[in-house]
Each structure stands twice: as C-alpha cells, then as structure tokens.
Amino acid sequence: xxxxxxxxxxxxxxxxxxxxxxxTASGELVLAATGPVATLYACGITPYDATHIGHAATYTAWDxxxxxxxxxxxxxxxxxxxxxxxxxxxxxxxxxxxxLLERAARDGEDxxxxxxxxIQRYRADMEALRILPPTxxxxxxxxxPVIERFTARLxxxxxxxxxxxxxxxxxxxDPDFGALSGPGTPSGYDPAEMAELSAERGGDPASPPGxxxxxxxxxxxxxxxxxxxxxxxxxxxxxxxAVPTWCSRTTS
Numbered sequence: 152x153x154x155x156x157x158x159x160x161x162x163x164x165x166x167x168x169x170x171x172x173x174x175t176a177s178g179e180l181v182l183a184a185t186g187p188v189a190t191l192y193a194c195g196i197t198p199y200d201a202t203h204i205g206h207a208a209t210y211t212a213w214d215x216x217x218x219x220x221x222x223x224x225x226x227x228x229x230x231x232x233x234x235x236x237x238x239x240x241x242x243x244x245x246x247x248x249x250x251l252l253e254r255a256a257r258d259g260e261d262x263x264x265x266x267x268x269x270i271q272r273y274r275a276d277m278e279a280l281r282i283l284p285p286t287x288x289x290x291x292x293x294x295x296p297v298i299e300r301f302t303a304r305l306x307x308x309x310x311x312x313x314x315x316x317x318x319x320x321x322x323x324x325d326p327d328f329g330a331l332s333g334p335g336t337p338s339g340y341d342p343a344e345m346a347e348l349s350a351e352r353g354g355d356p357a358s359p360p361g362x363x364x365x366x367x368x369x370x371x372x373x374x375x376x377x378x379x380x381x382x383x384x385x386x387x388x389x390x391x392x393a394v395p396t397w398c399s400r401t402t403s
Contacts, residue, residue: 152244152270152288152289152290152293153288154274154284154285154286154287154288155274155275155277155278155282155284156278156284157283157284158278158281158283160218160221160283163222166222166223166224166235167219167222167223168223169182169183169184169223169224169225169226170182170183170184170216170219170220170223171183175331175332175339176330176331176339182226183216183220184220184225184236185225185226185227186225186227187225187227187234187236187237188236188237188238188239189220189225189236189237189238189239190238190239190240190241191213191216191217191238191239191240191241192241192242192243193209193210193213193240193241193242193285194242194243195242195243195244195245195288196244196245196269196270196273197244197245197246197248197250197251198244198245198246198251198265198266198268198269198270198273199248199250199251199253199254199255199265199266199269200254200269201269201272202269202272202273202276206273206276207276207280210277210280210282211280211282213240214282214283217238217240217283218283220235220236220238221235221236221238222235223235223236224236238286239286239287240283240285240286240287241285241286241287241289242285242287242288242289243288243289243290243291243294244270244273244288244289244290244291245291246266246270246290246291246292247262247266247291247292248291251265251266302318305320305324306318308324309321309324310324310325322342329341329342329345332345
C-alpha cells in the first residue's frame with residue numbers, strides 16, 4: 152500500500168538529545184532506541200469513516216518521536232559518535248474489519264471502495280498536517296498470508312481457542328502474560344486489574360466460563376479477556392482468525 156508524499160525536513164546544526172521513554176516494566180527512563188536504527192510500529196486507522204481530531208493527535212505524537220530521532224545521535228557505548236538515527240516506521244491500515252463491513256452494508260457500498268476512499272482521505276489529511284509518512288504503510292488485506300501462517304503456528308502450539316467463529320490467543324499459553332504492564336511493578340497487573348482496565352478503556356473483557364485463560368468473575372462481574380488490553384486484532388472476514396499485533400511499540 153502506498154504511503155503519502157514526504158515533506159522536506161531540514162538538517163539543523165548540531166543534534167538533539169537521544170529520546171528516552173518511561174519503561175513500565177522497570178519504572179525507569181530508558182533510551183527509545185539503543186542502536187543506530189530506530190524502529191516504530193504504530194496502529195493505524197480502520198478506514199470506515201473520515202479521520203478526526205483524535206487521529207491528528209495520535210499521528211502528530213508519533214511524528215514528533217520520528218523527528219526527534221532524525222535530529223539526534225544514537226548513544227552507543229564505547230563507539231565513536233555515529234551519524235543520526237536511521238528510522239524505520241511501520242503503520243498498519245485495518246482495511247478489513249467488522250466496522251468497515253457494517254458501514255459498507257449500511258450504505259449499500261462495496262467495502263473495498265469504502266476502504267479505498269477513506270484511506271485516500273486519510274493520506275490527504277496527513278499531508279495537510281505535514282506528518283512524515285511511515286516507511287511502510289501496510290494494509291491488513293496485504294498481511295493476511297502472514298497472519299495465516301502465524302495463526303497456524305499458534306494453533307500448533309495449543310495457544311488458541313474458539314469463541315463462536317473467532318480464534319483467540321489464550322493468555323495461559325504465556326507464563327509471563329502481563330509482566331510488562333503496571334506502573335513500574337515487577338509482576339505487572341494481575342488478571343483482575345487487567346480486566347477492570349480493559350473494560351474502562353473500551354475493551355470487552357468477558358470470556359465464556361471454561362475457556363482457556365478465563366478467570367472467575369471479579370467484583371464487576373467480569374472475567375479476564377484473552378487479548379491483552381494494549382493490543383489490536385487483525386481479523387479476516389473469511390477465516391475469522393485473529394492474532395495480536397502490539398501497537399506503538401519501539402524497539403532497537
């Protein structure tokens with residue numbers, strides 16, 4: 152999938168400081184990228200309607216991170232100062248999903264046409280805001296072969312279970328599930344806390360009793376969700392399979 156046109160970014164004298172982020176696992180500020188290549192994955196739009204001010208706020212924030220990287224020298228111990236960071240930025244477009252299919256059915260429109268129109272509107276909005284384009288803009292439809300292969304690997308390892316026509320990741324398959332959550336605590340949030348936060352932030356933490364990874368209902372009558380709260384789900388309307396893809400994670 153084509154991204155939008157890149158604007159010119161002037162190279163200023165000197166360099167800015169290397170960006171640091173708060174690490175919830177350790178409770179410390181750490182380098183956002185420890186090597187000369189900084190990578191970023193950001194969860195993109197579901198193109199069933201026009202982009203809005205929330206999208207502008209989100210992608211402006213990631214744009215600021217990318218620009219900070221482009222203006223900084225990596226801090227690599229015991230080596231001469233290298234050139235500025237090389238940035239690889241990947242953003243997805245969920246161009247097949249329930250809201251998209253429902254809107255297309257409501258309006259009597261082919262879902263592919265709806266997706267194409269709203270993706271182009273999104274590109275135009277990002278250009279108007281002078282947002283730097285991602286290195287790779289990847290549609291979910293393009294990624295379905297990869298999703299299928301990854302889903303098959305999870306199934307082979309017994310890490311999935313069915314709910315109606317969908318497949319979900321069983322958190323019981325990961326002994327460290329939740330370890331990266333929580334405000335600087337070694338163990339992270341417990342299942343009840345994750346369920347509560349998931350519900351507060353728009354998730355659906357209920358899972359049918361007896362499903363792998365489900366827990367007894369908490370004070371609010373909820374059980375812990377199979378997907379973790381900060382994940383999004385790439386879904387196929389044909390195979391109805393789902394796998395988690397972490398949003399907005401930085402690596403080096």
